[in-house]
Amino acid sequence: xxxxxxxxxxxxxxxxxxxxxxxxxxxxxxxxxxxxxxxxxxxxxxxxxxxxxxxxxxxxxxxxxxxxxxxxxxxxxxxxxxxxxxxxxxxxxxxxxxxxxxxxxxxxxxxxxxxxxxxxxxxxxxxxxxxxxxxxxxxxxxxxxxxxxxxxxxxxxxxxxxxxxxxxxxxxxxxxxxxxxxxxxxxxxxxxxxxxxxxxxxxxxxxxxxxxxxxxxxxxxxxxxxxxxxxxxxxxxxxxxx
Amino acid sequence: xxxxxxxxxxxxxxxxxxxxxxxxxxxxxxxxxxxxxxxxxxxxxxxxxxxxx
Numbered sequence: 001x002x003x004x005x006x007x008x009x010x011x012x013x014x015x016x017x018x019x020x021x022x023x024x025x026x027x028x029x030x031x032x033x034x035x036x037x038x039x040x041x042x043x044x045x046x047x048x049x050x051x052x053x054x055x056x057x058x059x060x061x062x063x064x065x066x067x068x069x070x071x072x073x074x075x076x077x078x079x080x081x082x083x084x085x086x087x088x089x090x091x092x093x094x095x096x097x098x099x100x101x102x103x104x105x106x107x108x109x110x111x112x113x114x115x116x117x118x119x120x121x122x123x124x125x126x127x128x129x130x131x132x133x134x135x136x137x138x139x140x141x142x143x144x145x146x147x148x149x150x151x152x153x154x155x156x157x158x159x160x161x162x163x164x165x166x167x168x169x170x171x172x173x174x175x176x177x178x179x180x181x182x183x184x185x186x187x188x189x190x191x192x193x194x195x196x197x198x199x200x201x202x203x204x205x206x207x208x209x210x211x212x213x214x215x216x217x218x219x220x221x222x223x224x225x226x227x228x229x230x231x232x233x234x235x236x237x238x239x240x241x242x
Numbered sequence: 243x244x245x246x247x248x249x250x251x252x253x254x255x256x257x258x259x260x261x262x263x264x265x266x267x268x269x270x271x272x273x274x275x276x277x278x279x280x281x282x283x284x285x286x287x288x289x290x291x292x293x294x295x
Contacts, residue, residue, distance in 0.1 A: 035258075100264050224276065225272070
Protein backbone atom coordinates (compact mmCIF):
# COMPACT_ATOMS: atom_id res chain seq x y z
CA UNK A 1 0.00 0.00 0.00
CA UNK A 2 1.33 3.44 -0.92
CA UNK A 3 1.07 6.58 1.25
CA UNK A 4 -0.26 8.38 -1.84
CA UNK A 5 -3.53 6.46 -1.49
CA UNK A 6 -4.37 8.95 1.28
CA UNK A 7 -4.23 11.71 -1.31
CA UNK A 8 -7.61 10.34 -2.40
CA UNK A 9 -10.15 12.41 -0.38
CA UNK A 10 -12.53 9.46 -0.02
CA UNK A 11 -9.76 7.24 1.34
CA UNK A 12 -8.59 10.00 3.67
CA UNK A 13 -12.13 10.47 5.03
CA UNK A 14 -12.51 6.72 5.68
CA UNK A 15 -9.14 6.35 7.42
CA UNK A 16 -9.45 9.54 9.47
CA UNK A 17 -12.98 8.57 10.59
CA UNK A 18 -11.48 5.39 12.04
CA UNK A 19 -8.44 7.13 13.57
CA UNK A 20 -10.17 10.17 15.10
CA UNK A 21 -11.81 8.57 18.18
CA UNK A 22 -8.48 6.91 19.09
CA UNK A 23 -6.57 10.15 18.60
CA UNK A 24 -9.08 12.09 20.72
CA UNK A 25 -8.99 9.55 23.55
CA UNK A 26 -5.17 9.39 23.58
CA UNK A 27 -4.93 13.20 23.48
CA UNK A 28 -7.21 13.55 26.47
CA UNK A 29 -5.38 10.81 28.38
CA UNK A 30 -1.89 12.24 27.78
CA UNK A 31 -2.90 15.85 28.51
CA UNK A 32 -4.75 15.00 31.72
CA UNK A 33 -2.02 12.65 33.01
CA UNK A 34 0.86 14.96 32.01
CA UNK A 35 -0.64 18.21 33.31
CA UNK A 36 -2.00 16.75 36.57
CA UNK A 37 1.35 15.01 37.18
CA UNK A 38 3.31 18.16 36.40
CA UNK A 39 1.09 20.61 38.26
CA UNK A 40 0.26 18.65 41.41
CA UNK A 41 2.99 16.05 41.86
CA UNK A 42 6.32 17.70 40.98
CA UNK A 43 8.40 19.84 43.34
CA UNK A 44 9.39 23.47 42.87
CA UNK A 45 12.70 24.20 41.18
CA UNK A 46 15.42 25.42 43.56
CA UNK A 47 15.99 28.55 41.43
CA UNK A 48 12.71 29.16 39.60
CA UNK A 49 10.33 28.16 42.39
CA UNK A 50 6.80 27.18 41.33
CA UNK A 51 7.15 28.90 37.93
CA UNK A 52 8.80 25.68 36.73
CA UNK A 53 5.24 24.31 36.36
CA UNK A 54 4.87 26.56 33.30
CA UNK A 55 7.39 24.29 31.52
CA UNK A 56 4.59 21.73 30.90
CA UNK A 57 2.75 24.26 28.74
CA UNK A 58 5.49 26.46 27.33
CA UNK A 59 7.93 23.85 26.01
CA UNK A 60 5.36 21.56 24.28
CA UNK A 61 3.47 24.50 22.74
CA UNK A 62 6.67 26.17 21.46
CA UNK A 63 7.85 22.85 20.01
CA UNK A 64 4.54 22.26 18.27
CA UNK A 65 4.36 25.85 16.98
CA UNK A 66 7.57 25.17 15.06
CA UNK A 67 6.75 21.56 14.13
CA UNK A 68 3.32 22.58 12.83
CA UNK A 69 5.03 24.94 10.40
CA UNK A 70 7.38 22.12 9.33
CA UNK A 71 4.35 19.88 8.72
CA UNK A 72 2.76 22.69 6.66
CA UNK A 73 6.01 22.99 4.71
CA UNK A 74 6.05 19.26 3.87
CA UNK A 75 2.36 19.34 2.87
CA UNK A 76 2.97 22.47 0.77
CA UNK A 77 5.91 20.83 -1.02
CA UNK A 78 3.74 17.79 -1.78
CA UNK A 79 1.13 20.16 -3.22
CA UNK A 80 3.70 21.99 -5.34
CA UNK A 81 5.30 18.79 -6.65
CA UNK A 82 2.38 16.33 -6.91
CA UNK A 83 -0.71 18.60 -6.87
CA UNK A 84 -2.57 16.48 -4.30
CA UNK A 85 -5.46 18.60 -2.99
CA UNK A 86 -5.62 16.81 0.37
CA UNK A 87 -2.06 17.90 1.20
CA UNK A 88 -2.87 21.56 0.43
CA UNK A 89 -6.01 21.32 2.56
CA UNK A 90 -4.06 19.65 5.39
CA UNK A 91 -1.57 22.56 5.36
CA UNK A 92 -4.47 25.03 5.46
CA UNK A 93 -6.09 23.07 8.30
CA UNK A 94 -2.87 23.00 10.35
CA UNK A 95 -2.30 26.78 10.32
CA UNK A 96 -4.87 27.82 12.98
CA UNK A 97 -3.68 24.93 15.18
CA UNK A 98 -0.06 26.05 14.84
CA UNK A 99 -1.08 29.65 15.49
CA UNK A 100 -2.84 28.63 18.71
CA UNK A 101 0.31 26.84 19.92
CA UNK A 102 2.36 29.90 19.00
CA UNK A 103 0.08 32.18 21.02
CA UNK A 104 0.21 29.78 23.99
CA UNK A 105 4.03 29.79 23.83
CA UNK A 106 4.14 33.61 23.66
CA UNK A 107 1.68 34.15 26.52
CA UNK A 108 3.19 31.51 28.83
CA UNK A 109 6.69 32.73 27.92
CA UNK A 110 5.79 36.30 28.89
CA UNK A 111 4.17 35.16 32.15
CA UNK A 112 7.26 33.05 32.93
CA UNK A 113 9.73 35.70 31.81
CA UNK A 114 8.36 38.51 33.96
CA UNK A 115 9.23 36.98 37.37
CA UNK A 116 12.44 35.27 36.11
CA UNK A 117 13.96 37.91 33.80
CA UNK A 118 12.17 40.95 35.19
CA UNK A 119 10.51 41.69 31.83
CA UNK A 120 7.55 40.39 29.82
CA UNK A 121 9.43 40.67 26.56
CA UNK A 122 12.99 41.12 25.23
CA UNK A 123 14.24 41.52 21.65
CA UNK A 124 16.20 38.32 22.10
CA UNK A 125 17.06 36.37 18.86
CA UNK A 126 14.81 33.41 19.71
CA UNK A 127 11.88 35.52 20.88
CA UNK A 128 12.12 37.84 17.87
CA UNK A 129 12.28 34.94 15.39
CA UNK A 130 9.28 33.40 17.15
CA UNK A 131 7.30 36.65 16.95
CA UNK A 132 8.02 36.84 13.20
CA UNK A 133 6.85 33.22 12.86
CA UNK A 134 3.58 34.28 14.57
CA UNK A 135 3.15 37.05 12.00
CA UNK A 136 3.76 34.50 9.23
CA UNK A 137 0.97 32.34 10.67
CA UNK A 138 -1.43 35.31 10.56
CA UNK A 139 -0.28 36.15 7.03
CA UNK A 140 -0.68 32.54 5.86
CA UNK A 141 -4.26 32.32 7.20
CA UNK A 142 -5.12 35.73 5.76
CA UNK A 143 -3.74 34.77 2.33
CA UNK A 144 -5.88 31.62 2.18
CA UNK A 145 -8.93 33.76 3.04
CA UNK A 146 -8.07 36.51 0.56
CA UNK A 147 -7.62 34.46 -2.63
CA UNK A 148 -10.85 33.16 -4.17
CA UNK A 149 -9.45 30.43 -6.42
CA UNK A 150 -8.46 27.55 -4.09
CA UNK A 151 -5.62 26.26 -6.32
CA UNK A 152 -4.11 29.74 -6.64
CA UNK A 153 -4.46 30.18 -2.87
CA UNK A 154 -2.69 26.84 -2.33
CA UNK A 155 0.15 27.91 -4.66
CA UNK A 156 0.65 31.32 -3.04
CA UNK A 157 0.42 30.03 0.54
CA UNK A 158 2.89 27.24 -0.31
CA UNK A 159 5.43 29.89 -1.35
CA UNK A 160 4.73 31.90 1.80
CA UNK A 161 5.23 28.72 3.82
CA UNK A 162 8.63 28.15 2.19
CA UNK A 163 9.73 31.69 3.11
CA UNK A 164 8.38 31.42 6.66
CA UNK A 165 10.33 28.21 7.21
CA UNK A 166 13.46 30.32 7.66
CA UNK A 167 11.94 31.81 10.81
CA UNK A 168 10.68 28.41 12.00
CA UNK A 169 14.28 27.17 11.85
CA UNK A 170 15.60 30.38 13.44
CA UNK A 171 13.06 30.06 16.29
CA UNK A 172 14.52 26.67 17.06
CA UNK A 173 18.24 27.34 16.57
CA UNK A 174 18.63 31.12 17.15
CA UNK A 175 20.12 30.44 20.60
CA UNK A 176 22.83 28.23 19.05
CA UNK A 177 23.50 30.59 16.10
CA UNK A 178 23.95 33.82 18.09
CA UNK A 179 24.68 32.50 21.57
CA UNK A 180 23.22 35.63 23.17
CA UNK A 181 19.95 36.89 24.62
CA UNK A 182 17.90 35.98 27.66
CA UNK A 183 16.37 32.72 26.44
CA UNK A 184 18.23 29.59 27.48
CA UNK A 185 19.05 26.67 25.18
CA UNK A 186 16.99 23.51 24.67
CA UNK A 187 15.21 22.15 27.76
CA UNK A 188 15.36 18.64 26.34
CA UNK A 189 18.76 17.28 25.42
CA UNK A 190 20.50 13.95 25.05
CA UNK A 191 23.28 15.50 27.14
CA UNK A 192 22.35 14.68 30.76
CA UNK A 193 24.11 17.83 32.01
CA UNK A 194 21.91 20.09 29.86
CA UNK A 195 18.65 18.17 30.17
CA UNK A 196 16.04 19.11 32.79
CA UNK A 197 16.02 16.94 35.94
CA UNK A 198 14.22 13.58 35.69
CA UNK A 199 11.51 14.68 38.11
CA UNK A 200 10.41 17.33 35.57
CA UNK A 201 11.45 15.45 32.44
CA UNK A 202 9.01 12.51 32.65
CA UNK A 203 5.77 14.54 33.04
CA UNK A 204 7.14 16.93 30.40
CA UNK A 205 7.47 14.03 27.94
CA UNK A 206 3.84 13.02 28.60
CA UNK A 207 2.73 16.64 28.03
CA UNK A 208 4.72 16.80 24.78
CA UNK A 209 3.00 13.59 23.63
CA UNK A 210 -0.34 15.19 24.57
CA UNK A 211 0.37 18.34 22.54
CA UNK A 212 1.53 16.27 19.53
CA UNK A 213 -1.67 14.22 19.71
CA UNK A 214 -3.78 17.37 20.11
CA UNK A 215 -2.17 18.72 16.95
CA UNK A 216 -2.83 15.49 15.03
CA UNK A 217 -6.45 15.35 16.25
CA UNK A 218 -7.20 18.97 15.39
CA UNK A 219 -5.54 18.69 11.96
CA UNK A 220 -7.60 15.58 11.18
CA UNK A 221 -10.83 17.28 12.26
CA UNK A 222 -10.05 20.46 10.33
CA UNK A 223 -8.81 18.64 7.18
CA UNK A 224 -12.04 16.63 7.10
CA UNK A 225 -13.96 19.91 7.32
CA UNK A 226 -11.89 21.41 4.50
CA UNK A 227 -12.52 18.36 2.27
CA UNK A 228 -16.27 18.52 2.95
CA UNK A 229 -16.24 22.27 2.36
CA UNK A 230 -14.49 21.80 -1.00
CA UNK A 231 -17.09 19.19 -2.01
CA UNK A 232 -19.90 21.47 -0.84
CA UNK A 233 -18.57 24.33 -3.00
CA UNK A 234 -18.30 21.99 -6.01
CA UNK A 235 -21.89 20.77 -5.60
CA UNK A 236 -23.21 24.31 -5.15
CA UNK A 237 -21.31 25.44 -8.25
CA UNK A 238 -22.83 22.55 -10.23
CA UNK A 239 -26.29 23.54 -8.93
CA UNK A 240 -25.79 27.11 -10.08
CA UNK A 241 -24.76 25.99 -13.57
CA UNK A 242 -27.66 23.53 -13.95
CA UNK B 243 -4.28 19.09 47.24
CA UNK B 244 -3.53 22.48 45.63
CA UNK B 245 0.24 23.04 45.52
CA UNK B 246 1.69 26.07 47.28
CA UNK B 247 2.55 28.47 44.44
CA UNK B 248 3.66 31.35 46.66
CA UNK B 249 4.44 34.69 45.01
CA UNK B 250 4.34 33.12 41.53
CA UNK B 251 0.69 32.04 41.76
CA UNK B 252 -0.48 34.67 39.25
CA UNK B 253 2.15 33.66 36.67
CA UNK B 254 1.49 29.91 37.01
CA UNK B 255 -2.31 30.04 37.21
CA UNK B 256 -2.40 32.72 34.50
CA UNK B 257 -0.43 30.44 32.18
CA UNK B 258 -2.73 27.47 32.78
CA UNK B 259 -5.83 29.66 32.43
CA UNK B 260 -4.68 31.32 29.20
CA UNK B 261 -3.71 27.94 27.72
CA UNK B 262 -7.07 26.41 28.65
CA UNK B 263 -8.89 29.35 27.03
CA UNK B 264 -6.88 29.21 23.79
CA UNK B 265 -7.22 25.41 23.45
CA UNK B 266 -10.95 25.59 24.25
CA UNK B 267 -11.37 28.28 21.57
CA UNK B 268 -9.48 26.16 19.00
CA UNK B 269 -11.38 22.94 19.78
CA UNK B 270 -14.75 24.72 20.03
CA UNK B 271 -14.30 26.58 16.74
CA UNK B 272 -13.04 23.45 14.93
CA UNK B 273 -15.96 21.30 16.10
CA UNK B 274 -18.54 24.03 15.40
CA UNK B 275 -17.17 24.57 11.90
CA UNK B 276 -17.06 20.80 11.28
CA UNK B 277 -20.71 20.39 12.32
CA UNK B 278 -21.82 23.40 10.26
CA UNK B 279 -20.12 22.22 7.04
CA UNK B 280 -21.25 18.60 7.51
CA UNK B 281 -24.87 19.73 7.96
CA UNK B 282 -24.73 21.98 4.89
CA UNK B 283 -23.17 19.21 2.77
CA UNK B 284 -25.77 16.68 3.90
CA UNK B 285 -28.56 19.08 2.89
CA UNK B 286 -27.10 19.75 -0.56
CA UNK B 287 -26.39 16.05 -1.17
CA UNK B 288 -29.92 15.13 -0.13
CA UNK B 289 -31.24 17.76 -2.52
CA UNK B 290 -29.08 16.46 -5.37
CA UNK B 291 -29.51 12.77 -4.46
CA UNK B 292 -25.79 12.08 -3.71
CA UNK B 293 -24.04 10.50 -0.74
CA UNK B 294 -20.94 11.66 1.19
CA UNK B 295 -17.71 9.66 0.89
